[in-house]
Amino acid sequence: xxxxxxxxxxxxxxxxxxxxxxxxxxxxxxxxxxxxxxxxxxxxxxxxxxxxxxxxxxxxxxxxxxxxxxxxxxxxxxxxxxxxxxxxxxxxxxxxxxxxxxxxxxxxxxxxxxxxxxxxxxxxxxxxxxxxxxxxxxxxxxxxxxxxxxxxxxxxxxxxxxxxxxxxxxxxxxxxxxxxxxxxxxxxxxxxxxxxxxxxxxxxxxxxxxxxxxxxxxxxxxxx
Numbered sequence: 001x002x003x004x005x006x007x008x009x010x011x012x013x014x015x016x017x018x019x020x021x022x023x024x025x026x027x028x029x030x031x032x033x034x035x036x037x038x039x040x041x042x043x044x045x046x047x048x049x050x051x052x053x054x055x056x057x058x059x060x061x062x063x064x065x066x067x068x069x070x071x072x073x074x075x076x077x078x079x080x081x082x083x084x085x086x087x088x089x090x091x092x093x094x095x096x097x098x099x100x101x102x103x104x105x106x107x108x109x110x111x112x113x114x115x116x117x118x119x120x121x122x123x124x125x126x127x128x129x130x131x132x133x134x135x136x137x138x139x140x141x142x143x144x145x146x147x148x149x150x151x152x153x154x155x156x157x158x159x160x161x162x163x164x165x166x167x168x169x170x171x172x173x174x175x176x177x178x179x180x181x182x183x184x185x186x187x188x189x190x191x192x193x194x195x196x197x198x199x200x201x202x203x204x205x206x207x208x209x210x211x212x213x214x215x216x217x218x219x220x221x222x223x224x
Contacts, residue, residue: 053077059134062141063087063119088114089150115140117151 057075064074067087074080085095088111098104112129116122119140128136139145 055134056080056137059137059141060084063115063137063147066141066145066147067118068147084115085111087147087150088118089152090114091154114151118148119145120148121145 053075057080060074060080061071064080064083064087065071069083069087073083081098082092082095085092090111094107094111097107100107109126109130112133113123113126116125116129121140125136
């Protein structure tokens with residue numbers, strides 16, 4: 001029994017093998033091979049991150065364009081998240097909250113929720129942006145969704161929206177207002193009550209000669 005235990009414990013000991021077996025005395029991994037493996041794994045990870053950023057830029061480029069931003073901003077790491085924070089309407093300081101561990105998960109959820117509302121989508125669409133961002137971000141970019149404006153409102157903006165809603169009967173805050181309702185069409189009043197065309201300038205009254213004036217501009221008018 002003791003012999004069996006000694007045979008079992010032999011691989012875990014550092015004493016030289018009496019039988020001359022070099023398997024337990026020398027390392028089986030070459031340092032050059034270890035270095036090559038580390039370099040290869042690092043290259044693979046960098047390639048994965050690069051592909052992820054390119055795909056993320058492709059699916060968000062259309063949404064950036066609809067919000068009035070250049071498409072190339074969607075391909076820049078970290079800067080694209082800065083633009084998303086601005087598209088949601090949140091203060092720029094909220095971008096730095098994304099670097100706080102654990103709290104950044106909450107911030108990503110609320111920002112995606114604001115992005116969904118900014119394009120007129122509901123809470124269910126927010127769930128899709130969180131769990132399937134490639135699919136649902138592409139829907140925002142290349143679908144028929146329109147950017148309606150920032151969904152997040154500061155307390156001052158909410159108060160103004162409430163006053164506007166009470167005065168004009170519009171929905172409460174959280175609903176975007178169409179810019180057409182503030183635009184007033186420009187109309188030009190006609191001269192002397194006569195309709196004029198915008199293609200041709202109005203005829204001044206002094207362009208027509210008076211009956212008592214000589215049309216040739218020399219001497220008094222001759223009496224017939």
